[in-house]
Amino acid sequence: MAPAPQFRVAELFAGVGGFRLGLKKAGWTVVWSNQWEPSTKAQHASDCYVEHFGEDRHVCDDIAKVVQGPQSESILDHELLVGGFPCQDYSVAKPLAQAAGIQGKKGVLWWSIYDMLALKRPPFVLLENVDRLLKSPATQRGRDFAIILSCLAQLGYVAEWRVVNAADYGFPQRRRRVFLYAHRLDHCGYQWKPMTRLYVDGVMAKALPVSKAGIKSVLEAEAALPQEPDIELDANPYVVSETFGIGLKTSPFANAGVMIEGRVWTRVVTPIYRGKKQTLGDVVGRTEHVPESYFVSGDRVDTWAYQKGPKSEPRIDKKTGHEYFYSEGGMAFPDPLDRPARTILTGEGGTSASRFKHIIADPKTGRLRRLIPEELEELNGFPRGWTDTGMSDGRRAFMMGNALVVGVVERIGRAIKKEAEACLLQKATDNAREAATDT
Numbered sequence: 001m002a003p004a005p006q007f008r009v010a011e012l013f014a015g016v017g018g019f020r021l022g023l024k025k026a027g028w029t030v031v032w033s034n035q036w037e038p039s040t041k042a043q044h045a046s047d048c049y050v051e052h053f054g055e056d057r058h059v060c061d062d063i064a065k066v067v068q069g070p071q072s073e074s075i076l077d078h079e080l081l082v083g084g085f086p087c088q089d090y091s092v093a094k095p096l097a098q099a100a101g102i103q104g105k106k107g108v109l110w111w112s113i114y115d116m117l118a119l120k121r122p123p124f125v126l127l128e129n130v131d132r133l134l135k136s137p138a139t140q141r142g143r144d145f146a147i148i149l150s151c152l153a154q155l156g157y158v159a160e161w162r163v164v165n166a167a168d169y170g171f172p173q174r175r176r177r178v179f180l181y182a183h184r185l186d187h188c189g190y191q192w193k194p195m196t197r198l199y200v201d202g203v204m205a206k207a208l209p210v211s212k213a214g215i216k217s218v219l220e221a222e223a224a225l226p227q228e229p230d231i232e233l234d235a236n237p238y239v240v241s242e243t244f245g246i247g248l249k250t251s252p253f254a255n256a257g258v259m260i261e262g263r264v265w266t267r268v269v270t271p272i273y274r275g276k277k278q279t280l281g282d283v284v285g286r287t288e289h290v291p292e293s294y295f296v297s298g299d300r301v302d303t304w305a306y307q308k309g310p311k312s313e314p315r316i317d318k319k320t321g322h323e324y325f326y327s328e329g330g331m332a333f334p335d336p337l338d339r340p341a342r343t344i345l346t347g348e349g350g351t352s353a354s355r356f357k358h359i360i361a362d363p364k365t366g367r368l369r370r371l372i373p374e375e376l377e378e379l380n381g382f383p384r385g386w387t388d389t390g391m392s393d394g395r396r397a398f399m400m401g402n403a404l405v406v407g408v409v410e411r412i413g414r415a416i417k418k419e420a421e422a423c424l425l426q427k428a429t430d431n432a433r434e435a436a437t438d439t
């Protein structure tokens with residue numbers, strides 16, 4: 001009898017477990033995880049993760065050390081590798097004549113993902129990052145993303161990506177992130193047609209549908225004849241690193257795209273969603289108790305109003321002593337309750353006045369106040385109280401600024417699982433056919 005299909009996940013940069021929560025709902029099981037915060041001695045995120053999921057097969061150490069050292073033996077096999085990693089400089093160092101493989105800057109976490117893929121060869125990969133990744137760096141627009149795609153091609157993966165604003169699919173926060181899905185080419189073959197994949201049957205198109213208005217002829221053309229790519233990446237990531245994007249003012253990567261063997265097709269797509277749209281007001285309306293420290297006292301209202309308001313004023317650069325003119329537009333104060341929240345940033349916590357923190361008029365009392373940690377958790381789709389595991393409120397807010405919208409991961413996780421099941425079915429059919437021809 002064929003062994004039961006497995007849907008095992010390894011979770012990198014696990015934070016407080018946003019991927020794990022979403023993937024569990026989608027039918028996946030995390031069998032190995034890694035989380036380590038380099039900037040603090042205390043490991044609050046890892047502690048929170050362990051409190052909820054247990055410490056079995058959870059490693060709290062620098063991933064660069066883990067994948068390259070003896071601890072890599074503890075990494076269980078998995079079908080899906082996931083991780084939300086920081087946007088850094090991914091440039092590739094000049095290869096030494098004898099050096100095997102490629103080498104990135106030390107401490108740059110993409111290279112640990114690369115090592116992990118080379119080591120474990122999972123058939124499916126799902127990565128998350130800020131959408132700036134598609135554009136960076138300013139001197140070579142799109143270079144960093146091009147390096148990642150060319151590395152994936154070199155490792156034998158096809159890939160698709162999408163910039164997702166969670167609020168476009170009904171979630172109560174406007175959080176824009178790029179999700180990059182990759183599929184090992186030799187796992188069950190591929191018949192990806194780029195435009196069909198982008199608009200109709202890709203993991204992203206299935207999980208997060210987009211408008212197909214005006215693309216009928218594109219799909220028909222593609223069905224008849226393979227379409228030329230928009231970009232062809234050099235097969236060597238070092239060459240991509242040295243040459244991609246030089247002289248470009250804008251990135252060639254749009255909000256959706258497909259990469260097959262280094263050839264890239266990319267389009268601007270428009271989300272469609274007809275379900276309920278949740279708002280900030282829905283979330284804060286469920287709060288029963290707000291500690292007094294979250295309310296803005298009367299004498300502080302002007303300071304907050306100044307931070308949020310429009311500015312046009314001379315300022316002095318503290319370092320150089322030069323005077324310059326500073327201007328910025330105003331923003332809603334307080335934040336509207338009938339819309340999704342703005343993006344939660346890592347600096348959301350603490351009492352100091354800031355332009356970027358949310359301030360609402362409390363629906364029960366009308367008094368101005370900040371959001372409590374439980375509301376930040378719910379805006380990301382975590383259960384209320386998730387980060388109440390022994391860290392300060394400021395740290396709890398920081399964790400939510402780092403985390404992701406669980407429901408978006410759940411949607412993508414379900415679509416990947418369907419693709420994984422289809423692959424297994426195809427493999428079983430191929431094996432049966434082979435067995436029949438052998439006899």
Ligand SMILES: C[S@@+](CC[C@H](N)C(=O)[O-])C[C@H]1O[C@@H](n2cnc3c(N)ncnc32)[C@H](O)[C@@H]1O
Binds near residue numbers: 013
């Ligand atoms: C963007 S956050 C991911 C948050 C996560 N998806 C969640 O839902 O909470 C990136 C995480 O990578 C962790 N990290 C940074 N450097 C690391 C390293 N060298 N090894 C392992 N983890 C690291 C950070 O502590 C942070 O929690």
